[in-house]
Structure formats: structure tokens, C-alpha cells
Amino acid sequence: MLSVNIISIILLFTLKRPLSTKQVSEEWKRLFNYGIIAAIALMVIEWVPMPSLISFIASIAGYLLISAIVFVTLQFPALEHKKGVVYAWLPIIVISIISEIFVALAPEFYNKWDSYFETAEAFAFIWAIAMWIINAKQKKNLEKERIKALEKEKELEITEQLKNQFEQQVKARTAELTAQKNELEKIVQELKSTQSQLIHAEKMASLGELTAGIAHEIQNPLNFVNNFSELSNELLVEMKEEIEAGNYELALEIVDDITQNLQKIAHHGNRADSIVKGMLQHSRINSGEKELTDLNNLADEFLRLSYHGLRAKDKSFNSDFKLNLDPNLPKVKVVAQDFGRLILNLVNNAFFAVNEKKSKLDPNSEEGKNYQPTVEVTTSLENNKIKITVSDNGSGIPKAIKEKIFQPFFTTKPTGSGTGLGLSLSYDIVKAHGGDFKVDSVEGEQTTFTIILPLDKLEKSDKAEE
Amino acid sequence: MNILIVDDEMDVEILFRQKFRKEIKKGEISLSFAFSGQEALDFLEQENPPQVVYVFSDINMPGMTGLELLKKIKERFPQINVSMISAYGDTENYEKAIDSGAKEFFTKPIDFEFLKSEIANLVHKQKSNKP
Numbered sequence: 001m002l003s004v005n006i007i008s009i010i011l012l013f014t015l016k017r018p019l020s021t022k023q024v025s026e027e028w029k030r031l032f033n034y035g036i037i038a039a040i041a042l043m044v045i046e047w048v049p050m051p052s053l054i055s056f057i058a059s060i061a062g063y064l065l066i067s068a069i070v071f072v073t074l075q076f077p078a079l080e081h082k083k084g085v086v087y088a089w090l091p092i093i094v095i096s097i098i099s100e101i102f103v104a105l106a107p108e109f110y111n112k113w114d115s116y117f118e119t120a121e122a123f124a125f126i127w128a129i130a131m132w133i134i135n136a137k138q139k140k141n142l143e144k145e146r147i148k149a150l151e152k153e154k155e156l157e158i159t160e161q162l163k164n165q166f167e168q169q170v171k172a173r174t175a176e177l178t179a180q181k182n183e184l185e186k187i188v189q190e191l192k193s194t195q196s197q198l199i200h201a202e203k204m205a206s207l208g209e210l211t212a213g214i215a216h217e218i219q220n221p222l223n224f225v226n227n228f229s230e231l232s233n234e235l236l237v238e239m240k241e242e243i244e245a246g247n248y249e250l251a252l253e254i255v256d257d258i259t260q261n262l263q264k265i266a267h268h269g270n271r272a273d274s275i276v277k278g279m280l281q282h283s284r285i286n287s288g289e290k291e292l293t294d295l296n297n298l299a300d301e302f303l304r305l306s307y308h309g310l311r312a313k314d315k316s317f318n319s320d321f322k323l324n325l326d327p328n329l330p331k332v333k334v335v336a337q338d339f340g341r342l343i344l345n346l347v348n349n350a351f352f353a354v355n356e357k358k359s360k361l362d363p364n365s366e367e368g369k370n371y372q373p374t375v376e377v378t379t380s381l382e383n384n385k386i387k388i389t390v391s392d393n394g395s396g397i398p399k400a401i402k403e404k405i406f407q408p409f410f411t412t413k414p415t416g417s418g419t420g421l422g423l424s425l426s427y428d429i430v431k432a433h434g435g436d437f438k439v440d441s442v443e444g445e446q447t448t449f450t451i452i453l454p455l456d457k458l459e460k461s462d463k464a465e466e
Numbered sequence: 467m468n469i470l471i472v473d474d475e476m477d478v479e480i481l482f483r484q485k486f487r488k489e490i491k492k493g494e495i496s497l498s499f500a501f502s503g504q505e506a507l508d509f510l511e512q513e514n515p516p517q518v519v520y521v522f523s524d525i526n527m528p529g530m531t532g533l534e535l536l537k538k539i540k541e542r543f544p545q546i547n548v549s550m551i552s553a554y555g556d557t558e559n560y561e562k563a564i565d566s567g568a569k570e571f572f573t574k575p576i577d578f579e580f581l582k583s584e585i586a587n588l589v590h591k592q593k594s595n596k597p
Binding site for chain 1: 477480528534556574576578
């Protein structure tokens with residue numbers, strides 16, 4: 001007969017050991033240790049010959065101990081996972097206890113049914129072994145799962161680590177990008193202000209080119225004003241003399257002359273006035289006000305300004321220019337200073353082109369002798385559309401760069417001679433008035449810029465503003 | 467005595483005609499006008515030899531400049547006096563004009579007193595040459 005104390009010891013050891021990931025607390029372990037010590041003590045008492053009373057008490061204590069172990073294991077949730085072990089041993093324990101009771105209380109009955117008890121015990125033993133095998137298998141599976149779980153945990157840990165790392169990287173990158181974005185925004189802001197400065201600079205540059213032209217254009221009418229007023233004074237003296245002499249007819253003739261002179265003075269005064277106004281308008285920073293404008297006047301004025309400006313800068317420069325203006329052209333609401341610039345840009349370019357062609361020709365060749373640099377500005381009204389053309393018989397635009405001429409900062413002029421903004425701004429001006437801007441050129445022969453302004457578009461944009 | 471005045475400003479005609487009204491009336495001089503270099507050459511070539519004895523030309527004109535006109539006149543009609551009138555009194559233009567055979571170089575605004583005396587001299591010379 002198997003001693004219950006041995007079973008106690010086995011059970012307590014088993015209980016102490018962890019099952020896969022499940023561990024019992026330190027307190028339980030201590031308790032189990034005490035149990036093991038107690039079981040060993042009881043076993044020793046059992047084997048060593050003792051007075052029968054002590055051995056009886058020890059035997060009872062042994063049963064109480066194992067009962068306590070079974071009870072505790074089945075009762076406490078903390079030991080739930082060890083129930084299987086107890087179930088394995090339970091039949092042996094019960095049979096041992098029953099046998100023991102029978103041995104103690106009814107020895108005859110026990111002896112008579114001895115073989116049955118032994119058979120039961122044997123079955124209980126088999127049961128225990130079977131259970132043990134099952135438990136071991138389960139334990140193995142659990143162990144596998146535990147390893148798997150551990151691996152998973154490790155994986156998770158690694159993932160977590162990666163995630164953290166990644167998050168940090170994202171954070172760093174985001175900060176970097178935000179900084180870059182701010183930087184770019186700042187640059188865009190700077191570019192915007194640079195652009196407006198450049199536009200203004202371009203305006204001022206073309207104004208600078210104009211200065212000499214303007215001086216000449218103002219000097220001319222002023223000369224007339226001075227000459228005609230001086231002349232009128234002389235005529236008045238003469239008239240007085242004629243009246244005193246009684247030559248009334250002659251005096252009347254002189255009156256007519258003086259009247260004509262005064263008209264001339266007024267005319268040239270106005271001419272100077274409009275040039276100064278145009279110049280002031282051109283240099284004004286904030287534009288955008290549309291006003292009724294006589295495009296013919298504007299074309300005339302700026303063509304002359306450009307011509308005299310270039311002449312003043314370069315004495316060798318000369319070109320013929322023609323104005324072919326449609327007297328029926330209606331006044332239209334446009335930003336006059338923008339249109340002045342537009343015409344100025346185109347005409348400046350045209351004069352530049354004829355000058356360039358002239359400078360390339362051999363002055364002694366037949367071609368060089370016959371070449372007549374000419375720039376022509378025309379205005380006309382067709383199908384409710386105003387057409388302005390600026391054409392020249394200059395060097396023309398090579399096909400390769402034709403696409404680029406409207407791009408900002410594109411220039412064929414030597415560094416410092418052009419901002420490269422002239423045509424780009426001109427294009428913007430035409431588009432802002434709902435117009436069309438075309439260029440037609442034969443390299444080495446001629447260039448014509450055409451601006452088409454539909455009258456209805458001009459009125460529309462006008463209404464939209466009101 | 468025929469004088470040709472070349473300037474792209476049309477009002478120059480009224481100005482000169484009034485300035486020299488007395489001389490014109492007296493028949494001492496007659497004035498012709500051309501408004502571009504080419505027009506002046508065409509005018510001079512109408513008669514052979516031309517009646518014009520004196521040409522006053524502006525320098526700063528579109529197309530043919532006064533200096534180019536000066537050269538051409540001197541080539542074809544060396545007997546005609548040519549004086550230049552310029553808005554720019556710079557030495558470059560002055561030297562070019564004188565080198566090409568200009569008689570005088572006037573700066574705008576024109577000193578009519580000087581111009582008158584210049585013409586008076588011519589008239590006087592012509593008168594004294596005539597007999």
C-alpha cells in the first residue's frame with residue numbers, strides 16, 4: 001500500500017512547480033514547503049517503530065494533510081491549473097483512505113475483500129498514470145504555447161520598439177517638414193515682395209530710358225511756346241505801329257497771326273502737359289484705375305518718347321517710324337499707364353530690333369545701303385475689336401525662342417540691358433484687359449506684335465468693377 | 467534767295483514764316499519747308515540746279531537724320547550752304563556736323579537774332595555779288 005505521505009510530497013512538489021506561464025505566488029510556495037516538511041516528518045514517523053498511539057495519530061495527520069492539499073487545490077482559484085494533478089491522484093488517495101479505514105475498523109472484511117481493494121488500487125494507479133500522461137501531454141502543449149506566447153510577446157516587444165522608433169522618426173520628419181514648409185512660405189513671401197519690387201524696378205528702368213526722350217519731348221513744345229509768345233509780342237508791337245499808321249488791314253492780318261500763335265501756344269502747352277502727366281502716371285506704383293483713354297494719343301506719345309529716349313542714349317541710333325492711326329477709334333476704359341508701358345515696351349523692342357539688324361549689316365554692301373529701319377504703329381477698329389500692331393523690319397525672332405519671349409526674365413539683350421520682364425508684363429497687361437496678344441515674326445526680316453481688344457470685353461470688365 | 471528749312475515739327479513753318487515776315491514781304495528771301503530728310507532731297511532734286519541756296523536742317527528726325535541729309539546735300543549740291551539745328555548742343559553732333567561741311571550749328575531754342583543776322587549776311591552777299 002502506497003503511503004499517502006509520499007503522495008502528499010509528490011503533490012506538493014508538483015504544486016510548487018510552474019505550469020507553462022502560470023506561477024504560484026511565493027506565499028503558496030512557502031506553504032507547500034511547510035507541507036513537504038510535514039509530510040516527510042510523518043513518513044519518518046510511519047517507518048520508525050513508535051508506540052501505536054503516536055503512529056496512529058501520525059497516520060491520521062497524514063490523511064488530514066493530503067485531504068487539506070486536495071481541498072486547498074480544488075478550492076482556491078490561484079491553484080485552478082493544478083486541479084488535473086489532484087484528479088490524477090484522487091482515486092488512489094480515496095482508495096487508500098477507505099482501505100485504511102477498513103483495515104483499522106473491520107480487518108476481517110478487509111481481508112475477505114482484499115483482492116477487490118487491491119484491484120481498485122491498481123485501477124486507481126493506472127488512472128493516475130493515465131492522468132499523468134495526459135497532464136504531461138497537456139503540459140507539453142502548454143509549454144509549446146507558452147514558448148509561442150513568449151515569442152509573440154518578444155515579437156510584440158520588437159514591434160512596439162519599431163513602432164516607437166518609427167513614431168520618433170515620424171515626429172522628427174514632421175518637425176523637419178514643418179520647418180521646411182515655414183521656410184518655403186517665407187521664401188514665397190519674399191519672392192512675392194521681390195516680384196513687386198522687380199515690376200516696379202522694370203517700370204522705373206523703362207522710365208529711366210524714357211527720361212531723355214521725355215526731356216526732348218517736353219523741350220520741343222516748350223521751345224514752341226517760347227518762340228510763339230516771343231513772336232506774338234513782336235507782332236503786337238508791329239500791330240501797334242500799323243494801327244498808328246492807319247494800316248488797319250495789315251493790323252487785322254497781324255491779329256489773325258497772333259490768334260493763330262496763341263492757339264499754337266495752347267496746343268504745345270497741352271502737349272507738354274500730357275507728356276508730364278503720362279510720365280507721372282507711368283511712375284505711379286499703384287495702378288489699376290481704368291479711365292477713358294485715347295489709345296491713338298497714347299501710341300503717338302509713347303512712340304515718340306521711346307524714339308527720342310533711344311536717340312538720346314545712342315547718337316548713332318536712328319530709325320524711321322510711322323503712325324497709322326484710325327481716327328474712328330473709340331476711347332476705351334483701360335488702365336492708361338499700363339497701356340503706355342505696353343506700347344513703350346513693344347516700341348522699344350522694335351527699335352532695338354531694327355538697330356540690331358542695321359548693326360549687323362555691312363554699311364557698304366548693297367543690302368546695308370538700302371536697309372531702311374522702320375517701326376510702324378497702327379490702330380484700327382474691326383468687328384467691334386480694337387487692333388493695335390507694332391511692327392518692325394528688324395532682326396526678327398528666331399523660331400527657337402519664340403515660345404520663350406513671354407516668359408518672365410527671358411531676354412536676349414546683354415546683361416544689364418533688359419530686365420526680361422517687358423514682354424511678360426505686357427502679356428499680363430493685355431490679358432488683364434481681356435485681350436489677345438500675338439506675335440508674328442520672320443527671322444532676319446520682320447516682327448509684328450498684335451494686340452486685339454474686344455470692345456465688349458472691355459465694357460464687361462468695366463461693369464464687373466463697378 | 468531761296469531757303470529750305472527741314473524739321474519734322476510742322477509748326478516750324480508758321481514760326482519761320484512769321485519770324486521772317488518782313489524779309490519775305492520785301493522779297494529778300496523766300497522760304498520752303500520739308501518735314502523729313504527724304505522730302506528735302508526730293509525737293510532739291512526737282513530743279514537743276516536748285517534755286518535753294520541755304521538749307522537749315524534739324525538733326526533729330528526719324529528716318530534720315532539731319533547729319534545724313536547734310537552729307538547727301540554736300541555730295542550732290544556742294545554749292546548749297548547747310549546749317550544744322552539741334553536740340554542737343556553736344557560736341558559729338560557739333561563736330562560731326564562741322565566735319566561734314568555744315569556752315570553753322572544752332573542749338574534749340576533757336577537764337578533768331580543770330581539766325582536773322584546770318585540770313586541778312588547772305589542776302590547782303592548775294593546782293594553785292596549780283597551786279
